[in-house]
Amino acid sequence: MSTRTPVACLRDHVGSTVSIAGWVHRRRVLKSVSFLVIRDRTGTAQAVFREPPEVAEETVVRLSGVVAANPQAPSGAELRDPALEVLSTVEKRPPFPLYRPDVPASLPVVLDNAAVALRHPALRHRFEVAAASVAAFRRVLDRAGFTEIHTPKIVATATESGSNVFRLDYFGRPAYLAQSPQFFKQAMVGVFERVYEVGPVFRAEPHDTARHLAQHTSLDAELGFIADHRDVMAVLREVVAEMAGAAGPGAPEVPSDIPAVDFVAAQELLARHTGEDPRGEPDLAPAHERWLGEWAAREFGSEFLFVTGYPMAKRPFYTHPDPARPGQSNSFDLLFRGMELVTGGQRLHRHADYSAVLGEAAGDYSDYLDAFAHGMPPHGGFAIGLERWVAQVLRVGNIRGTALFPRDLHRLRP
Amino acid sequence: MSTRTPVACLRDHVGSTVSIAGWVHRRRVLKSVSFLVIRDRTGTAQAVFREPPEVAEETVVRLSGVVAANPQAPSGAELRDPALEVLSTVEKRPPFPLYRPDVPASLPVVLDNAAVALRHPALRHRFEVAAASVAAFRRVLDRAGFTEIHTPKIVATATESGSNVFRLDYFGRPAYLAQSPQFFKQAMVGVFERVYEVGPVFRAEPHDTARHLAQHTSLDAELGFIADHRDVMAVLREVVAEMAGAAGPGAPEVPSDIPAVDFVAAQELLARHTGEDPRGEPDLAPAHERWLGEWAAREFGSEFLFVTGYPMAKRPFYTHPDPARPGQSNSFDLLFRGMELVTGGQRLHRHADYSAVLGEAAGDYSDYLDAFAHGMPPHGGFAIGLERWVAQVLRVGNIRGTALFPRDLHRLRP
Numbered sequence: 153m154s155t156r157t158p159v160a161c162l163r164d165h166v167g168s169t170v171s172i173a174g175w176v177h178r179r180r181v182l183k184s185v186s187f188l189v190i191r192d193r194t195g196t197a198q199a200v201f202r203e204p205p206e207v208a209e210e211t212v213v214r215l216s217g218v219v220a221a222n223p224q225a226p227s228g229a230e231l232r233d234p235a236l237e238v239l240s241t242v243e244k245r246p247p248f249p250l251y252r253p254d255v256p257a258s259l260p261v262v263l264d265n266a267a268v269a270l271r272h273p274a275l276r277h278r279f280e281v282a283a284a285s286v287a288a289f290r291r292v293l294d295r296a297g298f299t300e301i302h303t304p305k306i307v308a309t310a311t312e313s314g315s316n317v318f319r320l321d322y323f324g325r326p327a328y329l330a331q332s333p334q335f336f337k338q339a340m341v342g343v344f345e346r347v348y349e350v351g352p353v354f355r356a357e358p359h360d361t362a363r364h365l366a367q368h369t370s371l372d373a374e375l376g377f378i379a380d381h382r383d384v385m386a387v388l389r390e391v392v393a394e395m396a397g398a399a400g401p402g403a404p405e406v407p408s409d410i411p412a413v414d415f416v417a418a419q420e421l422l423a424r425h426t427g428e429d430p431r432g433e434p435d436l437a438p439a440h441e442r443w444l445g446e447w448a449a450r451e452f453g454s455e456f457l458f459v460t461g462y463p464m465a466k467r468p469f470y471t472h473p474d475p476a477r478p479g480q481s482n483s484f485d486l487l488f489r490g491m492e493l494v495t496g497g498q499r500l501h502r503h504a505d506y507s508a509v510l511g512e513a514a515g516d517y518s519d520y521l522d523a524f525a526h527g528m529p530p531h532g533g534f535a536i537g538l539e540r541w542v543a544q545v546l547r548v549g550n551i552r553g554t555a556l557f558p559r560d561l562h563r564l565r566p
Numbered sequence: 567m568s569t570r571t572p573v574a575c576l577r578d579h580v581g582s583t584v585s586i587a588g589w590v591h592r593r594r595v596l597k598s599v600s601f602l603v604i605r606d607r608t609g610t611a612q613a614v615f616r617e618p619p620e621v622a623e624e625t626v627v628r629l630s631g632v633v634a635a636n637p638q639a640p641s642g643a644e645l646r647d648p649a650l651e652v653l654s655t656v657e658k659r660p661p662f663p664l665y666r667p668d669v670p671a672s673l674p675v676v677l678d679n680a681a682v683a684l685r686h687p688a689l690r691h692r693f694e695v696a697a698a699s700v701a702a703f704r705r706v707l708d709r710a711g712f713t714e715i716h717t718p719k720i721v722a723t724a725t726e727s728g729s730n731v732f733r734l735d736y737f738g739r740p741a742y743l744a745q746s747p748q749f750f751k752q753a754m755v756g757v758f759e760r761v762y763e764v765g766p767v768f769r770a771e772p773h774d775t776a777r778h779l780a781q782h783t784s785l786d787a788e789l790g791f792i793a794d795h796r797d798v799m800a801v802l803r804e805v806v807a808e809m810a811g812a813a814g815p816g817a818p819e820v821p822s823d824i825p826a827v828d829f830v831a832a833q834e835l836l837a838r839h840t841g842e843d844p845r846g847e848p849d850l851a852p853a854h855e856r857w858l859g860e861w862a863a864r865e866f867g868s869e870f871l872f873v874t875g876y877p878m879a880k881r882p883f884y885t886h887p888d889p890a891r892p893g894q895s896n897s898f899d900l901l902f903r904g905m906e907l908v909t910g911g912q913r914l915h916r917h918a919d920y921s922a923v924l925g926e927a928a929g930d931y932s933d934y935l936d937a938f939a940h941g942m943p944p945h946g947g948f949a950i951g952l953e954r955w956v957a958q959v960l961r962v963g964n965i966r967g968t969a970l971f972p973r974d975l976h977r978l979r980p
Contacts, residue, residue, distance in 0.1 A: 156791060173791050175941055193711060193759040210941040239791075243917045243939040267753040267937035276757055283714040290701075297607060300697040302783045302952070304971045305719065305766050306732075306743075308978045318720070320734035320743070322780075323770065323975055329720075329734070336971065339681040343690055345607040351765060352719050356737065366736075369716045377570060377587050377653075503657045519980035523681035525657040527589055527624040538716070557718045557750060561737055564722045566933035 156214075160194035163228040165219045172197060172231065173214040173239065175271070176207050178251040189226070189251065190215065191271075198222075199231040209250070210268070212240035246271075259550055266557055266566055278554050281399050282369075282542045286350055288398035289371045289536070292391045298373065299344040303336035305329060305352065309516060316356045318366075329354035332535060337374040338470070338499060339523035341531045348373040350538075358561065362550040363491070365539060366559040374533030381472070381482040381498040384532040385412070385458060388486065388494060391536070392456070399545050404455040404488070411448055412458035415480065418444055434466040438491070445490025460484045469509050472498035472532070482532070488544050496534025500524075570628075574608035577642040579633045586611060586645070587628040587653065589685070590621050592665040603640070603665065604629060605685075612636075613645040623664070624682070626654035660685075673964055680971055680980055692968050695813050696783075696956045700764055702812035703785045703950070706805045712787065713758040717750035719743060719766065723930060730770045732780075743768035746949060751788040752884070752913060753937035755945045762787040764952075772975065776964040777905070779953060780973040788947030795886070795896040795912040798946040799826070799872060802900065802908060805950070806870070813959050818869040818902070825862055826872035829894065832858055848880040852905075859904025874898045883923050886912035886946070896946070902958050910948025914938075 157170040174192035186204035189196050190213070199215050207213060217234025247265045248257040250272045255262065262269040270276055290300070310317040310328045318329040333349050340347045353370040373391070378384060393406040413421070415436075422440055423429040425447075430440060436459065448457035461480040464473055474480045483497025500506055503524040507514055514521060542554040552558040557566060571584040588606035600618035603610050604627070613629050621627060631648025661679045662671040664686045669676065676683040684690055704714070724731040724742045732743040747763050754761045767784040787805070792798060807820040827835070829850075836854055837843040839861075844854060850873065862871035875894040878887055886896045897911025914920055917938040921928055928935060956968040966972040971980060 173943070193713075212941045212943045239943055240915055240941050242941040244936075246940060265936070267756060267933075268940040270754075270757045271940075279715065279758075280713060282716075286714060287704075287708070294701070299607075299694060300700060301693065301970060302696070302766070304781060304973055306768070306781060306973055306978065318734050318736065320732050322732065322978055323772075325978065327978055340684075340970070342681060343684045344693075352716070354720070358737075367718060367720060501654055519681075522658075522679070522980065526660060526682040526685075527626045527654050527656045529587070529626045529653055556715060556754065559718055559720055564720065564736055564739065564741055566936065 158194040159190060159192050159197035159227055162197045162219055162230075163221070166221045166229055167219065169216065169218050170231075171214060171216040174212070176209050176211045176213060178249075179205075179207065179209055188213075188215075191250075191273075195227060196273075197227040197230065198225045199234050201233055205236050207236070207238060208242050208245070210242045210246060210271075211238055213238055248272075259552060263552060263558060263563065264566070270556065275553075278542055278546055278548065279556060281546060282538055282554065284398040284400070285395045285541060285545075286369075286371065286538065288394040289350070289391055290348070292394045293346070293348045293373060293387075296346065296387065296390075298346040298348045298375070299340075301333075301337065301340050301344070301347045301349050302351065303330070303333040303340075303349060305354070308519075316358070318354050318356050331355055332370060333372050334468075334470070335520040337372055337533060338528075338531065339520070341374050341376040342523050342526065342528050345377065345529070346373075346375040360561055362552075363540060363543075364560070365551055365555060366561070368540075368551075368555070369538035371536040371538055372533065373535075374531060376529040376531040378498065378530050378532050380530075381460065381484055381496070381532055384496050384498065384534060385410070385460075385484060385486075388496060388534050392486070392488075392494075395536075395541065396545070399542075402547070403545055406456060407452070407454045410456045410458055410486070411452040411454050412460050412484070413444070413448075415459055415461040415463065418459055421447065434463045436485075441487050441492060442490035445487050448487070455489050457487045458484050459487060467497070470499045470506070472500050472530075486534075488541075491540070491544055493540060493544060494534050494536045496532065498530065498532035501528045501530050572608040573604060573606050573611035573641055576611045576633055576644070577635070580635045580643055581633065583630065583632050584645075585628060585630040588626070590623050590625045590627060592663075593619075593621065593623055602627075602629075605664075605687075609641060610687075611641040611644065612639045613648050615647055619650055621650070621652060622656050622659070624656045624660060624685075625652055627652055662686075673967060677966060677972060677977065678980070684970065689967075692956055692960055692962065693970060695960060696952055696968065698812040698814070699809045699955060699959075700783075700785065700952065702808040703764070703805055704762070706808045707760070707762045707787060707801075710760065710801065710804075712760040712762050712789070713754075715747075715751065715754050715758070715761045715763050716765065717744070717747040717754075717763060719768070722933075730772070732768050732770050745769055746784060747786050748882075748884070749934040751786055751947060752942075752945065753934070755788050755790040756937050756940065756942050759791065759943070760787075760789040774975055776966075777954060777957075778974075779965055779969060780975070782954075782965075782969070783952035785950040785952055786947065787949075788945060790943040790945040792912065792944050792946055794944075795874065795898055795910070795946055798910050798912065798948060799824075799874075799898060799900075802910060802948050806900070806902075806908075809950075809955065810959070813956075816961070817959055820870060821866070821868045824870045824872055824900070825866040825868050826874050826898075827858070827862075829873055829875045829877065832873055835861065848877045850899075855901050855906060856904035859901050862901070869903050871901045872898050873901060881911070884913045884920070886914050886944075900948075902955075905954070905958055907954060907958060908948050908950045910946065912944065912946035915942045915944050 177191035178189040181204040215234040217231040396403040486494035539554040591605035592603040595618040629648040810817040900908035953968040
């Protein structure tokens with residue numbers, strides 16, 4: 153194929169003959185002149201024709217011709233009367249025009265037609281932010297000596313939460329899809345000290361909410377030789393700052409010291425300033441998280457807020473208690489714009505502590521407990537939901553809008 | 567926690583008091599002196615004691631003391647009579663000594679005890695090579711303008727090969743684990759032009775072989791606006807060269823031009839030089855791949871060999887035919903040390919071509935075909951099996967040795 157010029161570079165070639173290739177983003181036929189706007193992965197550029205070219209929008213074309221400067225053209229330059237070659241025709245029109253600045257379609261229309269709908273630059277942009285965010289996550293952890301791992305997604309027991317797991321037929325035996333890499337990443341702290349994994353996790357979420365998916369991409373990290381959960385929060389702060397820096401316009405500022413509020417203090421704030429009294433409840437309701445998000449913005453000018461010290465009662469069994477207050481835990485949530493974005497904390501690391509909390513159930517966890525029988529350092533970690541991060545950064549109301557092909561209670565296709 | 571010095575940096579602190587932390591890798595008690603070898607993620611270092619410390623191997627400890635130069639010590643320096651603090655005790659002995667240079671255990675013992683066995687530096691090294699290889703894969707593709715994607719692992723139809731899929735219960739409906747991101751990555755060429763994904767793929771492989779797993783990590787790439795499969799091979803060559811460069815000792819040299827042999831010519835070579843005559847067969851047997859690997863090493867001094875032009879009969883339906891020889895395809899395998907490491911090629915990109923090859927079955931693929939109805943450029947891609955790559959680079963005989971927690975016909979735990 154002849155050398156192809158990215159359309160974003162067109163203005164660097166004024167006066168030269170170039171070849172561009174892409175999709176017919178828009179076709180406009182005026183009385184004396186016609187335009188094709190060509191879209192490639194770098195942007196859009198316009199070509200001007202005396203005779204209207206007979207190509208439908210989304211046709212894949214190559215245009216070859218001389219570049220002329222035009223300050224009014226989207227890329228500052230345009231092709232004038234180029235030779236046009238059709239690389240691939242279309243059989244169907246898109247379900248909505250892809251060239252409108254906004255997306256003139258409902259979420260179900262977008263999701264049902266993802267293969268073509270995601271070509272809309274505003275929708276595509278969400279996934280460019282996702283890719284840049286994941287790269288930022290890895291960059292920070294690579295610098296800090298973490299090792300990337302890949303753990304099984306098929307597991308023998310539905311251990312972590314018991315419910316909400318997908319069952320599958322594994323060569324005639326029952327098996328389950330992993331809800332998280334939790335047990336594996338903890339065991340791998342024993343091998344690598346510091347690990348991360350970017351991968352799919354699966355929850356058979358029976359509720360139709362705007363913030364849950366049956367499959368999402370989890371950015372998991374776990375590190376050993378910590379003093380307590382605050383060492384984990386410090387790493388998380390660096391990760392989130394780099395992710396925000398990579399997300400471009402709309403991304404939040406991450407304070408060098410993210411404000412933190414203790415769970416009990418947060419409940420007292422809520423009791424004092426809202427009509428409700430959540431004291432004694434073991435967890436925060438979404439409305440409480442929203443109020444705390446607004447409070448942190450007001451008090452600290454921060455869109456991020458750590459809530460620490462959640463009651464042990466509502467945290468998973470592997471959570472490390474606060475040595476000074478055994479009913480509270482060395483765990484945290486990170487709220488971003490009033491929504492839980494990250495859950496993390498210090499884990500139990502002594503075999504005897506696991507035996508004590510699991511009691512009779514220890515047998516179900518024998519594979520998991522093996523790592524702790526062989527000496528594990530104090531450790532902790534966190535998990536960031538990628539789709540939720542992008543949705544909050546770009547203010548997309550429904551998490552289905554930040555998964556390429558979302559899976560939920562009703563949706564298994566396309 | 568007080569500042570911790572990585573053991574690999576010990577020699578930089580001769581004369582100073584430092585704190586190191588890690589696992590008791592080895593304990594040696596001699597008549598007048600005792601040694602602890604401490605392992606952390608950076609290596610091993612020795613501490614010398616007048617009185618033998620009572621700690622079992624794999625105990626997690628912190629040692630604080632003065633660093634003394636000692637050219638005989640593994641890291642060129644050692645701690646003399648440091649203060650010892652136990653961070654975590656052990657309940658069990660490892661199934662084999664972790665300090666021996668070789669691994670004195672069979673593969674099943676390693677796999678059954680992965681959480682502790684992988685602490686052996688030689689076993690851990692395999693996964694450091696895996697992590698470096700994946701980083702190299704991404705680095706090359708990021709530079710070339712690829713976008714990272716995350717696609718569904720739960721799919722509605724068992725389309726790609728029909729057999730060897732895992733079935734699962736999806737909210738009461740049948741669903742399947744994805745055997746590859748093939749259809750999704752092709753559709754995403756329509757959005758991003760160039761995409762890659764690193765993720766798990768699932769095959770219900772009913773045979774017990776040394777080179778197949780029920781779950782493996784697939785490094786998938788797909789790119790648009792190619793002339794033919796040779797543009798894909800050129801990208802793949804860059805990827806493999808970077809991966810080899812990252813793999814360290816034992817890694818192969820990747821020629822700037824990897825030798826390529828046409829499938830028909832390869833069969834003629836085999837007929838001429840081996841006792842067999844495979845001409846007319848639609849695929850190469852593993853023994854033939856091995857012979858071709860040796861031939862390429864002899865003829866070209868290359869551990870890599872492309873075989874191109876496989877018969878259409880044995881390639882998946884989305885394979886693009888060779889326009890000059892319609893029975894042959896624009897596809898390739900990349901053999902590495904005589905084993906298929908990568909499969910790839912140019913794909914069909916015209917909706918009408920899919921309709922023609924699928925015929926009546928087109929309805930089963932309607933989600934997939936949607937992308938092609940909306941204009942898709944000529945494109946192609948490839949998939950590298952991560953575990954197989956590491957096994958071949960490090961000459962590990964069984965692919966189970968390069969997965970942290972392998973899954974196969976018999977193995978669903980730990």
